[in-house]
Amino acid sequence: MDDSAVDRQVVGGLLEQRADFEVAYAENGTDALLKMERSCPDVVVTDINMPQKNGLELVRAMRVHFGGVPVILITAQGSEELAVQALEHGAASYVPKMMLSGKLIPTVDEVLAAVSVKRSYSRLTGSIDRTEFDFTLENDLALFDPLIELLQQIVHGMGLCDDTDQFRIGMALKEALLNALFRGNLEITFQQMRGKVGPLLAGEPVPIVEERRRQFPDRRIRMKVRINPRQAEFVIRDDGRGFDTRNVAGPVDLGALHADAGRGIVLMRAFFDDVTYNEQGNEVTLVKRRA
Amino acid sequence: MTKQPSGSPAGGEGPAESAGDGRKVVNWNIALQCVNGDRQLLRDIAEAFLDESPRLLTEMRRAIASSDSRALRRAAHSLKGSTGYFGSARASQMAARLQSMAERGELTGAADELAAVEPEVAKLARILVDYLAGRIDPSK
Numbered sequence: 156m157d158d159s160a161v162d163r164q165v166v167g168g169l170l171e172q173r174a175d176f177e178v179a180y181a182e183n184g185t186d187a188l189l190k191m192e193r194s195c196p197d198v199v200v201t202d203i204n205m206p207q208k209n210g211l212e213l214v215r216a217m218r219v220h221f222g223g224v225p226v227i228l229i230t231a232q233g234s235e236e237l238a239v240q241a242l243e244h245g246a247a248s249y250v251p252k253m254m255l256s257g258k259l260i261p262t263v264d265e266v267l268a269a270v271s272v273k274r275s276y277s278r279l280t281g282s283i284d285r286t287e288f289d290f291t292l293e294n295d296l297a298l299f300d301p302l303i304e305l306l307q308q309i310v311h312g313m314g315l316c317d318d319t320d321q322f323r324i325g326m327a328l329k330e331a332l333l334n335a336l337f338r339g340n341l342e343i344t345f346q347q348m349r350g351k352v353g354p355l356l357a358g359e360p361v362p363i364v365e366e367r368r369r370q371f372p373d374r375r376i377r378m379k380v381r382i383n384p385r386q387a388e389f390v391i392r393d394d395g396r397g398f399d400t401r402n403v404a405g406p407v408d409l410g411a412l413h414a415d416a417g418r419g420i421v422l423m424r425a426f427f428d429d430v431t432y433n434e435q436g437n438e439v440t441l442v443k444r445r446a
Numbered sequence: 447m448t449k450q451p452s453g454s455p456a457g458g459e460g461p462a463e464s465a466g467d468g469r470k471v472v473n474w475n476i477a478l479q480c481v482n483g484d485r486q487l488l489r490d491i492a493e494a495f496l497d498e499s500p501r502l503l504t505e506m507r508r509a510i511a512s513s514d515s516r517a518l519r520r521a522a523h524s525l526k527g528s529t530g531y532f533g534s535a536r537a538s539q540m541a542a543r544l545q546s547m548a549e550r551g552e553l554t555g556a557a558d559e560l561a562a563v564e565p566e567v568a569k570l571a572r573i574l575v576d577y578l579a580g581r582i583d584p585s586k
Contacts, residue, residue: 158520158524159498159524159527159528160494160497160498161491161494161495161498161524161527161528161531162524162527162528163494164487164490164491164494165480165481165487165491165531168481168484168487168490168491169481169482169487172482172484172487204520204523231523231526231527232542252527252530253530255480256479256480256481256482
């Protein structure tokens with residue numbers, strides 16, 4: 156959705172490069188909401204700068220009327236504060252306009268994966284009073300999605316979040332786990348991993364990952380989960396050397412919206428009530444309180 | 447990345463269409479990168495730009511004449527982004543300046559800035575017409 160025909164063409168055209176995506180267009184937020192009444196989409200991609208309803212207003216309206224449909228923002232320089240507010244109020248993720256060609260499709264895939272939580276255990280998870288889990292995970296990406304799905308179901312079932320926050324929590328936990336796996340345990344930089352997560356998930360060998368797994372065979376990710384009716388706390392710790400957390404300890408860094416590498420931290424800060432690191436920088440604690 | 451012209455994607459130097467005075471008006475490397483190499487999509491975007499840019503310029507003229515900062519900001523933002531897709535750094539930077547003026551609500555000088563951006567957009571439009579007519583090969 157975009158009021159600019161050129162932007163609409165670029166975003167829609169990139170999405171249509173995927174044969175399994177069906178794309179519908181809207182020129183403004185009101186038009187989008189009317190179209191959604193007729194045919195509910197799996198995901199909405201919108202420019203943050205829009206006439207009639209800007210991205211923040213749309214996100215708020217979507218949360219009321221279409222709480223299960225995630226919104227991805229297209230951000231640009233000059234709209235950082237609006238983008239952060241929209242992330243805090245319900246947007247699922249964002250793609251800087253200058254990175255559309257490389258980041259749009261992977262971001263849509265990530266968001267769709269977070270939304271596709273099956274509701275099979277909803278009655279059961281709704282009956283949980285409190286729960287605790289301690290996981291010790293091998294450095295295997297394939298463990299993340301089932302783990303996140305389990306946690307999303309429990310947090311939602313216990314009434315700690317609505318439909319919108321359910322997939323946002325999933326996305327932020329995924330970012331934290333990816334950070335622990337690649338940046339922490341395997342000491343692989345964001346740049347080194349660029350374009351390799353897809354092949355890795357598809358089971359293809361990725362040489363640097365194989366090499367680092369051999370180099371650090373004993374490293375694990377430890378995750379402690381404490382969920383009660385008031386809040387959910389997730390502590391994710393890796394066995395890596397840690398990193399300097401001074402730059403990520405404050406509120407959301409508006410400049411990070413334009414950087415490829417800072418996205419995980421932006422999403423974690425926007426979606427959780429508290430995000431804290433230990434001194435070494437190899438453990439992050441994420442807290443979500445009941446609204 | 448943040449040092450790139452606002453709204454334009456990352457990309458290196460490459461073959462570009464000149465304004466006649468040696469300056470680059472279109473950077474086809476950036477344009478092709480924006481569409482992941484999809485030539486049909488590039489044509490679609492060029493057509494959308496030719497349809498939309500006159501409307502944006504008209505809107506900006508009207509907004510400046512009526513001191514409508516909000517409308518100017520929106521139109522300048524759209525023009526900044528759409529010129530950026532073609533690697534038109536100069537036009538994109540000028541549109542960014544207009545957007546910034548509108549955000550500050552300081553429209554003094556906006557008419558002059560707009561007068562400077564109009565010929566840049568016209569040059570870009572001419573090149574895109576040549577491209578759509580098959581007179582320019584973006585891979586060369």
